[in-house]
Amino acid sequence: MDRGRWRRAYNRLVCAVAVFAIGLSGWTLWQWWERRHAVDEACGGLVPVGEVLALRGSGGEITPARNLTDGIRLDDARLPQSCVLRSEEASGRGRGVGESGSFFSAQVATEPTGWTYEPVDDAFEDALDHTNPYIDVPQVYQPVGGGIAGYVTDTGVSVRLPCPGTEHRGEEITAIRASAGLSAATRAEFSENGQLAQDDRDRLARIAVTTANNLAAELGCSDRLPEPPDGIPALNTEPVAPEKAEGTCAWYGEAGLHTGRANASGWLPDRVLESSANELVWQERCLLTVSREAGSAVYERHLEGPAYQRFYKALGGPRSWWLSAESFFGDAAEHVSTDPVDDERAAIPGRGGFDDGANAWWATSVCDGEPAVHVLTAGYPYSEAVARHLEPVFRAYVEDVAERRGCADIAMPPKSDYQEES
Known part of the structure; x- marks a missing residue:
């Protein structure tokens, strides 16, 4: 084959590779946009999308769990409201009984909440028996720290921001709350020793704080929570003297x-x-x-x-x-x-x-x-x-x-x- 024919073949190959690369990048960009749009749409634009998509278990297609919640729609209903997201990765790893394939959830609320609080999940069960799959074992939540009103659980972070003199849908509020949870952390492949991994724990704290601050901006509250500290400690699980x-x-x-x-x-x-x-x-x-x-x-x-x-x-x-x-x-x-x-x-x-x-x-x-x-x-x-x-x-x-x-x-x-x- 003469040099001209080699050159034409080479150019065709380069063009084909370029077309394929452009198509692949376009598809990748489309997937990236679809994932971000799904998070934004379900959670009312309040959560930091990049942080959510960096959590364990977030791989593949992201879809809202419409059967669990309609998502966050501040103008449509009173608070509290929540969004729950499913991921292809969390859904595809041998889902067990009771697992929905969801990987992330967020909730926003205002005070007064009117909620009911229960001091102990069940006084007729063993509070320290973490092997019982039928009860929620009482846990000792860790404070977020760093001057933030909030605490860390085994799967998420909740924070509170005082917001006196503000209204939502005609009702006066005194404070707002926001929580971010990694549902996938209930499964061993997305957790470490039965708890959130350190990077996920820190990331959820940032998501909760950002969500609270975004809600504050939406409601006209002037105060903001500071950035949470890194290295938030895990829950204690072993009794001591x-x-x-x-x-x-x-x-x-x-x-x-x-x-x-x-x-x-x-x-x-x-x-x-x-x-x-x-x-x-x-x-x-x-x-x-x-x-x-x-x-x-x-x-x-x-x-x-x-x-x-x-x-x-x-x-x-x-x-x-x-x-x-x-x-x-x-x-x-x-x-x-x-x-x-x-x-x-x-x-x-x-x-x-x-x-x-x-x-x-x-x-x-x-x-x-x-x-x-x-x-x-x-x-x-x-x-x-x-x-x-x-x-x-x-x-x-x-x-x-x-x-x-x-x-x-x-x-x-x-x-x-x-x-x-x-």
């Missing part, structure tokens, strides 16, 4: 309730699960549990006692013996349900009391001019034995919160609400 606690459970170790005469009965917890204490969060929790060693000692000491007999008869198998101490502030304290089933059973402002159906003691106070509710829940059947020992425990907890958060007008349950041994 009370004397090692430095956050929401520090009060228990400082009061010495787990040692000496204060725990002469041996029934009180000797391990705690906590988060960092932060006055900007609107909900905080401390979980307390009895180790196997301490439980065995109680067995040896009280085997023939009536309290242990009631406890043993109701036990029905191995379970953790646990308590949950938590507090709700401001709007979150307006309706705190003391029972996970009956929303009407709620803490009453200005009073303290006991819900025997949920094994929950509650107290109320006023913190920085806003209502607060404090709750101590005992897991069942542990409550059958430990209840009569809990008055000093709950009092120490409420007094610690009151000192840290500047609370006054404390109303505790009467001592008669702590069951006596029969």
